[in-house]
Amino acid sequence: MDFTVSEKTQTMLDLMNEFIEKEVIPLEQQFLLQGSEGIDKKLFEKQQKVKEMELWAPLHPKDVGGMGLQLMESALVFEVIAKTPLGLTVFGCQAPDAGNIEILHEYATPEQKEEFLLPLVAGKIRSCFSMTEVDLPGSNPVMMDTMAVKDGDDYVINGHKWFTSGADGSAFAILMAVTNPEAEPHKRASMIIVPTNTPGFNLVRNVSVMGHSGKGFGTHAEILYQNCRVPRKNLLGPEGHGFILAQKRLGPGRIHHCMRFIAISKRALDMMCKRAVQRPIAPGQVLADKQIIQGWIAECAADIHAAKLMVLHAAWMIQNVGVKNARKEIAYIKYFVANVMMKVIDRAIQVHGALGMTDDTILSYWYRHERASRIFDGPDEAHKSAVSRQILKNYR
Numbered sequence: 226m227d228f229t230v231s232e233k234t235q236t237m238l239d240l241m242n243e244f245i246e247k248e249v250i251p252l253e254q255q256f257l258l259q260g261s262e263g264i265d266k267k268l269f270e271k272q273q274k275v276k277e278m279e280l281w282a283p284l285h286p287k288d289v290g291g292m293g294l295q296l297m298e299s300a301l302v303f304e305v306i307a308k309t310p311l312g313l314t315v316f317g318c319q320a321p322d323a324g325n326i327e328i329l330h331e332y333a334t335p336e337q338k339e340e341f342l343l344p345l346v347a348g349k350i351r352s353c354f355s356m357t358e359v360d361l362p363g364s365n366p367v368m369m370d371t372m373a374v375k376d377g378d379d380y381v382i383n384g385h386k387w388f389t390s391g392a393d394g395s396a397f398a399i400l401m402a403v404t405n406p407e408a409e410p411h412k413r414a415s416m417i418i419v420p421t422n423t424p425g426f427n428l429v430r431n432v433s434v435m436g437h438s439g440k441g442f443g444t445h446a447e448i449l450y451q452n453c454r455v456p457r458k459n460l461l462g463p464e465g466h467g468f469i470l471a472q473k474r475l476g477p478g479r480i481h482h483c484m485r486f487i488a489i490s491k492r493a494l495d496m497m498c499k500r501a502v503q504r505p506i507a508p509g510q511v512l513a514d515k516q517i518i519q520g521w522i523a524e525c526a527a528d529i530h531a532a533k534l535m536v537l538h539a540a541w542m543i544q545n546v547g548v549k550n551a552r553k554e555i556a557y558i559k560y561f562v563a564n565v566m567m568k569v570i571d572r573a574i575q576v577h578g579a580l581g582m583t584d585d586t587i588l589s590y591w592y593r594h595e596r597a598s599r600i601f602d603g604p605d606e607a608h609k610s611a612v613s614r615q616i617l618k619n620y621r
């Protein structure tokens with residue numbers, strides 16, 4: 226593997242980093258106190274600046290208005306722009322839109338692209354992804370109750386979903402629903418585009434998560450689909466191919482999630498070090514003089530380094546041998562990197578003492594929100610189970 230970063234890529238990363246440091250991180254305090262509504266207008270202004278700098282949508286294809294970066298390059302971009310929770314939105318590559326864009330780009334019809342994909346990449350609308358159900362295990366989504374039944378030129382949808390992130394304010398959902406109940410389990414479900422203003426798309430509530438139900442993009446909605454009728458032309462890809470499309474969404478998406486975790490870990494470590502050298506702990510002594518703190522810093526730095534190399538290796542594997550042959554590496558990084566991040570955030574809070582618990586720094590926000598990293602996109606245990614199956618098959 227070659228770790229050289231080209232001069233052109235480095236210049237781009239430096240520009241992005243400067244923008245994040247000078248223009249985006251200063252908005253965090255207002256975001257922490259007022260939520261996303263408090264800074265909507267400012268975020269929009271920053272997005273316009275990013276577009277003027279021609280740095281918009283780095284990971285999306287050129288033919289739809291993105292920069293079309295390769296996976297390895299876009300991984301490095303995430304390491305820079307995700308060090309603040311606002312960075313991905315400012316640069317036009319936030320979840321779940323990014324994953325939806327990937328699917329739409331590959332499978333949407335020309336009409337679907339015109340109506341849904343182009344305005345989504347341009348940041349004019351938002352979208353959500355509606356798969357997880359209230360009563361069945363998200364870790365095994367083949368078990369699914371939501372039905373889309375053909376009726377003339379339409380599908381009629383009934384089902385109960387939750388954790389449809391960002392549904393509040395979205396223009397459309399990409400829904401997973403059973404269209405072929407008689408088929409084998411992995412061929413029963415399809416993806417269907419459901420505009421959120423369709424009668425029968427009922428947003429019940431933004432589920433309160435770690436004390437906050439929020440508003441807008443940072444929310445997780447419960448949705449009741451009740452006789453929700455959409456035209457059959459809203460089907461994405463072939464009928465019964467929902468899980469095949471979902472698999473496509475996972476490889477590169479995982480790299481971006483994990484590089485976001487690295488970005489957070491690096492900033493938390495940076496904050497930990499800055500605090501450690503400033504905070505007096507005894508006359509003539511600061512926290513950084515304590516061996517236990519030095520040990521934490523050294524451990525965290527090595528963990529982050531190992532985690533980053535694993536993610537870059539998985540990205541290299543995807544780019545060079547394809548998602549199918551990189552399954553183990555893609556699974557490793559999910560649980561390894563999420564746990565490194567949680568450990569680093571926890572240590573950083575500990576070093577900050579009471580300040581770490583406040584919303585005067587970004588650490589407590591991450592502690593609340595990033596705990597979910599060990600659950601979404603497959604819980605740790607599901608990935609460990611898949612990895613151990615692959616390893617053990619050579620021994621059984």
Ligand SMILES: Cc1cc2nc3c(=O)[nH]c(=O)nc-3n(C[C@H](O)[C@H](O)[C@H](O)COP(=O)(O)OP(=O)(O)OC[C@H]3O[C@@H](n4cnc5c(N)ncnc54)[C@H](O)[C@@H]3O)c2cc1C
Pocket residue numbers: 321353354355356357361362363364365387388389390391445597600601602603604605606607610
């Ligand atoms: C913040 C957040 C955002 C989300 N956003 C979205 C979204 O936008 N769209 C969407 O559709 N879904 C979303 N989800 C849902 C997410 O995908 C599911 O929560 C996840 O797949 C786990 O499903 P579950 O919650 O039903 O847990 P379950 O499937 O009930 O699993 C519960 C626990 O069982 C254990 N477990 C699971 N599998 C195994 C195994 N094989 N071996 C041993 N133990 C196991 C794990 O500890 C797991 O945490 C989001 C979730 C969170 C927390």
